[in-house]
Amino acid sequence: xxxxxxxxxxxxxxxxxxxxxxxxxxxxxxxxxxxxxxxxxxxxxxxxxxxxxxxxxxxxxxxxxxxxxxxxxxxxxxxxxxxxxxxxxxxxxxxxxxxxxxxxxxxxxxxxxxxxxxxxxxxxxxxxxxxxxxxxxxxxxxxxxxxxxxxxxxxxxxxxxxxxxxxxxxxxxxxxxxxxxxxxxxxxxxxxxxxxxxxxxxxxxxxxxxxxxxxxxxxxxxxxxxxxxxxxxxxxxxxxxxxxxxxxxxxxxxxxxxxxxxxxxxxxxxxxxxxxxxxxxxxxxxxxxxxxxxxxxxxxxxxxxxxxxxxxxxxxxxxxxxxxxxxxxxxxxxxxxxxxxxxxxxxxxxxxxxxxxxxx
Numbered sequence: 626x627x628x629x630x631x632x633x634x635x636x637x638x639x640x641x642x643x644x645x646x647x648x649x650x651x652x653x654x655x656x657x658x659x660x661x662x663x664x665x666x667x668x669x670x671x672x673x674x675x676x677x678x679x680x681x682x683x684x685x686x687x688x689x690x691x692x693x694x695x696x697x698x699x700x701x702x703x704x705x706x707x708x709x710x711x712x713x714x715x716x717x718x719x720x721x722x723x724x725x726x727x728x729x730x731x732x733x734x735x736x737x738x739x740x741x742x743x744x745x746x747x748x749x750x751x752x753x754x755x756x757x758x759x760x761x762x763x764x765x766x767x768x769x770x771x772x773x774x775x776x777x778x779x780x781x782x783x784x785x786x787x788x789x790x791x792x793x794x795x796x797x798x799x800x801x802x803x804x805x806x807x808x809x810x811x812x813x814x815x816x817x818x819x820x821x822x823x824x825x826x827x828x829x830x831x832x833x834x835x836x837x838x839x840x841x842x843x844x845x846x847x848x849x850x851x852x853x854x855x856x857x858x859x860x861x862x863x864x865x866x867x868x869x870x871x872x873x874x875x876x877x878x879x880x881x882x883x884x885x886x887x888x889x890x891x892x893x894x895x896x897x898x899x900x901x902x903x904x905x906x907x908x909x910x911x912x913x914x915x916x917x918x919x920x921x922x923x924x925x926x927x928x929x930x931x932x933x934x935x936x937x938x939x940x941x942x943x944x945x946x947x948x949x950x951x952x953x954x955x956x957x958x959x960x961x962x963x964x965x966x967x968x969x970x971x972x973x974x975x976x977x978x979x980x981x982x983x984x985x
Contacts (some may be wrong), residue, residue: 652758687718691767694757701754703769708745715755715769722767724755729771733800733813735803782812783853786843791860796837799829805854806841816841820856823864823897825883865937871895872939874929877950880941882923890919891940892927899941902927907943915943926954 794806880892931940
């Protein structure tokens with residue numbers, strides 16, 4: 626019995642010793658693994674730091690290179706990598722630069738956003754010849770321009786123009802405020818909508834289309850902004866030069882409504898000649914009615930109350946047209962159109978009346 630207890634005690638002691646040996650071995654193994662992991666982590670960290678230092682050094686070199694191109698003003702060939710609403714993204718070593726829409730001459734005459742998007746999409750992946758125009762490392766700004774070559778040529782072309790010079794031009798784009806035309810050698814000019822035609826128009830497309838050849842005269846040259854302003858109507862007969870010989874204050878005229886504004890109604894009296902019927906000169910009892918019922922194209926009888934040829938203004942009044950004159954005009958409208966000029970007579974009226982067709 627005592628021997629059995631002694632043997633059991635030995636077995637327990639041996640088990641504990643075995644467990645201690647196993648535990649020590651496992652501890653040493655874990656320590657080895659931990660040491661290995663720490664060593665590998667250190668190596669990885671050192672490698673990452675080396676890579677970051679290399680990239681930073683590379684970026685610094687790219688900033689220095691960009692600055693040198695800015696100073697030298699020499700063009701560089703760079704790859705377009707993407708686009709956004711504002712322009713194109715440019716690859717420059719480890720840096721990413723930006724080419725704004727305003728610095729791309731090709732977009733100058735593109736008014737539709739979908740057309741601009743399509744043009745920029747086609748540029749992705751291509752190489753473009755660009756100028757560095759801004760370098761700011763602190764703000765991480767690297768800006769390019771694609772204007773240099775064409776702008777230099779355009780500048781020379783504009784410098785050779787003279788005020789009053791007449792030339793042929795091709796319509797390349799129509800926008801709300803006017804028509805862009807090609808003067809040759811990549812030089813474009815603007816004919817403002819007010820300089821297209823003597824008569825008021827709402828959009829250039831009413832009188833021309835892209836591709837039309839037109840004759841224009843040079844009105845203004847701005848070499849600093851690289852712009853030239855042109856006129857088409859200056860080459861057409863000015864209907865206002867003889868306006869005082871055709872009209873006088875007090876005349877009754879038939880006008881065609883061309884535009885309705887909050888302050889009054891514009892009436893076409895002849896080709897290129899419009900008068901303004903101010904709201905204050907509507908009839909005393911029908912101001913609201915006329916404003917609400919008047920429609921473009923409708924004809925009404927009005928009296929001329931002011932003529933200012935130098936300002937190209939004619940003021941009209943409906944209020945000063947008598948009931949007798951209105952009735953007579955309504956009764957003889959067909960005759961007015963046929964005879965062009967007639968007299969409206971009553972007990973106290975004997976005035977000349979012009980129709981809008983009389984001097985067209």
